[in-house]
Amino acid sequence: xxxxxxxxxxxxxVAEPNPRLATMMLEQFGGADGELAAAMRYFxxxxxxxxxxxxxxxxxxxxxxxxxxxxIGSIVAxxxxxxxxxxxxxxxxxxxxxxxxxASGTSAKEALLFGGGPALVDSAGVPWTAxxxxxxxxxxxxxxxxIAAESRAKIVYERLINITDDPGIKEALGFLMTxxxxxxxxxxxxxxxxxxxxxxxxxxGIEPYASMYVNASQGAGDMQGPWNSGxxxxxxxxxxxxxxxxxxxGLATVGLSKSDMAIAExxxxxxxxxxxxxxxxxxxLGAGPGAGRTTEGDMGGASNVKEAxxxxxxxxxxxQ
Ligand code: MN
Ligand code: MN
Numbered sequence: 103x104x105x106x107x108x109x110x111x112x113x114x115x116v117a118e119p120n121p122r123l124a125t126m127m128l129e130q131f132g133g134a135d136g137e138l139a140a141a142m143r144y145f146x147x148x149x150x151x152x153x154x155x156x157x158x159x160x161x162x163x164x165x166x167x168x169x170x171x172x173x174i175g176s177i178v179a180x181x182x183x184x185x186x187x188x189x190x191x192x193x194x195x196x197x198x199x200x201x202x203x204x205a206s207g208t209s210a211k212e213a214l215l216f217g218g219g220p221a222l223v224d225s226a227g228v229p230w231t232a233x234x235x236x237x238x239x240x241x242x243x244x245x246x247x248x249i250a251a252e253s254r255a256k257i258v259y260e261r262l263i264n265i266t267d268d269p270g271i272k273e274a275l276g277f278l279m280t281x282x283x284x285x286x287x288x289x290x291x292x293x294x295x296x297x298x299x300x301x302x303x304x305x306x307g308i309e310p311y312a313s314m315y316v317n318a319s320q321g322a323g324d325m326q327g328p329w330n331s332g333x334x335x336x337x338x339x340x341x342x343x344x345x346x347x348x349x350x351x352g353l354a355t356v357g358l359s360k361s362d363m364a365i366a367e368x369x370x371x372x373x374x375x376x377x378x379x380x381x382x383x384x385x386x387l388g389a390g391p392g393a394g395r396t397t398e399g400d401m402g403g404a405s406n407v408k409e410a411x412x413x414x415x416x417x418x419x420x421x422q
Pocket of ligand 1: 137140166167170255278281282
C-alpha cells in the first residue's frame with residue numbers, strides 16, 4: 103500500500119513566480135523523461151518482477167520517483183502562484199492579464215485550460231502518455247532501458263539547471279539530477295548482478311553473425327575503431343560479394359497452396375506493366391514551360407531556381 107508524508111523529499115524554495123520557467127519545468131513533470139514516466143516505469147516493472155532483490159529495488163526507486171514528481175510539481179505550482187491567482191480572481195485589468203500570460207511565454211493552454219496548475223503535460227503542452235514506458239518484462243532488456251532513462255533524465259535536469267538563476271530551484275534540481283545518477287548506478291549493478299546478461303534473453307546469438315561488422319556505408323569518411331575492427335570483428339567490406347550472407351541465393355520465396363498460387367498469379371497478370379508502350383498521360387497533355395521532355399515535344403525548363411522564379415514571374419497574369 104501507499105502512504106503519504108506531507109513533507110517533501112527536498113525543500114522547495116522558489117524566490118519569485120516565473121510562469122515561463124514553470125512551463126519549462128513541466129518537461130520533468132509530464133514529459134518523456136520526466137518523473138511520472140520514471141515512477142510508472144519502475145512501479146509496473148516491480149509488479150511483474152520475480153526476483154526478490156530487483157522487486158525491492160524497483161519499488162524503492164518507483165516510490166522515490168513519485169516523491170520527485172511531488173518536488174518538481176511543487177516547483178511548478180510555486181512558479182505559477184501569481185498568475186494562477188490573478189487568472190482565477192480576475193484581479194488584473196484584462197489587458198494586463200493578457201499581457202502577463204502572453205509575455206511570460208507560457209502556452210495559452212496552460213493558462214486557460216489548466217489555470218496555471220501543474221498539469222501532466224510536457225513543456226510544449228503535450229499530454230503525458232504511457233507510451234513513454236517501454237518495458238518488455240525481461241530484466242536484461244528493461245535494466246538497460248532504465249539505465250538509459252536515468253541518463254536522459256539527468257541531462258534534462260542539467261539543462262533546466264543551466265536556464266535558471268533562482269538558487270533555491272537550482273539546489274532542488276541539483277538534488278533531483280543527482281538522484282538520477284544514483285539510480286543509474288543501482289540499475290547498472292542490478293544488470294551486472296545477472297551472470298549472463300548479454301545478449302539479452304535466453305537464445306544465444308548465432309555465429310558468425312555475432313562477430314560480423316557490415317561496412318554498409320562506404321566512401322570518404324569510412325573509419326576504423328574498436329567498434330568495427332580488430333580481433334573481435336570479421337569485417338565485411340564487399341557487400342555485393344557477401345550477399346546473401348547465409349550462402350543462399352538471396353531471393354524471397356514462400357510455399358503456397360495451389361489455389362493461393364492461382365490467385366496470386368491472376369493478381370500479377372491483372373497489374374502487369376507493358377514496357378513496349380509509351381502512353382500519353384495527363385502530364386503530357388497539360389505540359390507547359392518546365393515540363394521537360396514529353397510525348398508532345400520538349401517544353402524546356404529553367405536551369406536553376408533563380409531562373410525558374412523569373413519564368414514564373416513572367417507568367418503572372420495581371421488583373422484588369
Ligand atoms: Mn527522479
Ligand atoms: Mn530516477
